[in-house]
Amino acid sequence: MLFKGIILEINEDVTQSVHNLVDHYRSKGISESQLTVVQRQCHQKSRIWWYTDEIFLYGVLDRALRLFDIEPVIKLSFSIRHQHRQLEQLYSEQSHAYRRKFKVYRGQGLSKQKFQQLTDTKGGLLSFNNFLSTSKGKHVATKVVKRVLHKHTDILGVLFIITIDPKKISAKTTLFTRHTDFRVTDMKHPSRNSRLWEMKLMLTGDKDSQLVVLSRRMKEEIDDKGWKTTNDSDPAHIYHQLGWLKNEQGQYQQAAAFYEKSLEAHRKTLPESDPSLAPTLNNIGLCDYYMADYSTALQFYEKELNLIQKSLLQNHLNFAASYSCISDIHNKIGDFSKVLEFYEKSFKIRENSLSPNHPDLSTSYNNIGQVYDNMGNYVKALELCKKRYGN
Numbered sequence: 256m257l258f259k260g261i262i263l264e265i266n267e268d269v270t271q272s273v274h275n276l277v278d279h280y281r282s283k284g285i286s287e288s289q290l291t292v293v294q295r296q297c298h299q300k301s302r303i304w305w306y307t308d309e310i311f312l313y314g315v316l317d318r319a320l321r322l323f324d325i326e327p328v329i330k331l332s333f334s335i336r337h338q339h340r341q342l343e344q345l346y347s348e349q350s351h352a353y354r355r356k357f358k359v360y361r362g363q364g365l366s367k368q369k370f371q372q373l374t375d376t377k378g379g380l381l382s383f384n385n386f387l388s389t390s391k392g393k394h395v396a397t398k399v400v401k402r403v404l405h406k407h408t409d410i411l412g413v414l415f416i417i418t419i420d421p422k423k424i425s426a427k428t429t430l431f432t433r434h435t436d437f438r439v440t441d442m443k444h445p446s447r448n449s450r451l452w453e454m455k456l457m458l459t460g461d462k463d464s465q466l467v468v469l470s471r472r473m474k475e476e477i478d479d480k481g482w483k484t485t486n487d488s489d490p491a492h493i494y495h496q497l498g499w500l501k502n503e504q505g506q507y508q509q510a511a512a513f514y515e516k517s518l519e520a521h522r523k524t525l526p527e528s529d530p531s532l533a534p535t536l537n538n539i540g541l542c543d544y545y546m547a548d549y550s551t552a553l554q555f556y557e558k559e560l561n562l563i564q565k566s567l568l569q570n571h572l573n574f575a576a577s578y579s580c581i582s583d584i585h586n587k588i589g590d591f592s593k594v595l596e597f598y599e600k601s602f603k604i605r606e607n608s609l610s611p612n613h614p615d616l617s618t619s620y621n622n623i624g625q626v627y628d629n630m631g632n633y634v635k636a637l638e639l640c641k642k643r644y645g646n
Contacts, residue, residue: 272333279330285311329497359389361415362400370411373454374442381437381456389417404450414445417456491520498538511542530566533559533573540580544587553584575604575615582622595626617643 277290289311312331319327328335365373373381390396393416400412417437437456445453498513518535525532540555560577567573578601585593602619609616624639 269333269337272330276330280311280315357391357419358393359391359417359419360393360396361389361417362396362398362403363413363415364400364403364407364410365413366410370413370452373413373439376439377442379439380459381439389415400451404448410450412451414451414453415456416453417458419458491517494520495535495538502538502542505545507542507545511539511546514539514542528562528565530562533562536562537577537580544580544584547587549584549587553581556580556584572604572608575601575608578604579622586626591626591630595623595630598623598626 273294277294281287281290292310293312312334315327316331316334319331393414396414400414403410404412418440436459438459439454440457441455443453445451494513494517498510498517501507501510501513504510514535518532518539521529521532521535536555536559540552540559543549543552543555556577560574560581563571563573563577578597582594582597582601585591585597598619602616602623605613605615605619620639620643624636624643627633627639628636
């Protein structure tokens with residue numbers, strides 16, 4: 256849902272995007288005949304046609320959306336945006352033709368682990384990463400799921416029975432935009448086949464109370480962690496968001512790569528000394544820290560420190576955070592004298608800027624105390640431990 260918002264913000268030239276896409280997949284071994292079709296007909300066919308046609312784009316995009324593989328999603332983001340807009344247009348044009356609720360069907364194979372996760376959502380909300388292609392004929396979806404079960408003996412089959420609000424779009428084959436939200440109403444075995452299940456879904460709307468609360472809460476939590484709330488569609492902003500997402504997934508190498516792209520995009524319009532680059536430098540350093548590349552992390556932390564030194568007063572709390580990051584690096588390296596030096600710098604700023612009972616001061620006492628403990632100065636370590644607990 257939130258990632259969908261990021262993709263829809265991107266605003267790139269379609270012709271250039273197609274050129275980049277073709278170059279990328281030529282290196283991946285896609286046949287020249289398919290690439291030529293994409294280049295010559297990219298403006299002649301609708302994006303929905305591209306997604307449903309039996310060409311490599313469908314398989315690449317569907318897999319990337321399901322697995323949340325960001326690189327191909329970015330390469331195809333122009334197509335995702337156009338598909339989404341065309342579905343919105345179709346909804347606007349066709350919704351008046353449907354007055355009563357109706358059902359559509361989708362057959363799909365799932366691993367046992369994915370199926371277990373699915374059963375846990377009963378009564379709750381369910382969202383699919385990919386565009387969801389369905390049929391108005393139950394027999395079509397049933398054939399699909401039975402064919403999958405016959406081909407793969409280690410998976411389970413699910414026949415999704417989706418009830419649609421009359422205001423939603425429809426056609427003989429219904430294609431939902433990605434991250435459409437459904438409520439899971441029921442699930443059961445339709446036959447004696449223990450590997451085949453039916454799951455009933457109800458298409459939700461923007462007024463679903465649980466969905467509204469969930470969306471608001473997610474955005475609040477993300478804003479607290481540094482999500483950029485600007486509506487800018489510039490590449491620097493988009494890459495920052497993607498870096499944040501990959502960092503949250505624990506995929507630090509990819510996160511660092513997106514943060515570096517954000518930094519590169521910023522540098523096209525900002526001077527090297529601009530202090531607004533500091534948070535991105537810190538983010539890259541943190542990714543390197545998580546990957547145990549401490550020398551590289553230290554370089555980025557020091558670059559961040561140099562920037563904020565040019566724009567902030569020496570007692571600003573941002574300095575305390577920067578000093579703490581550098582201390583953590585030296586602690587990993589085992590240079591305890593440097594650890595102590597920067598932890599004490601951090602502590603002095605916090606001591607002068609925060610109330611005596613602020614939890615950050617307790618953290619500083621603990622950090623410095625641990626350094627003295629590592630250095631064998633147990634008397635000093637005990638003294639700081641007592642200060643931490645107010646003794």
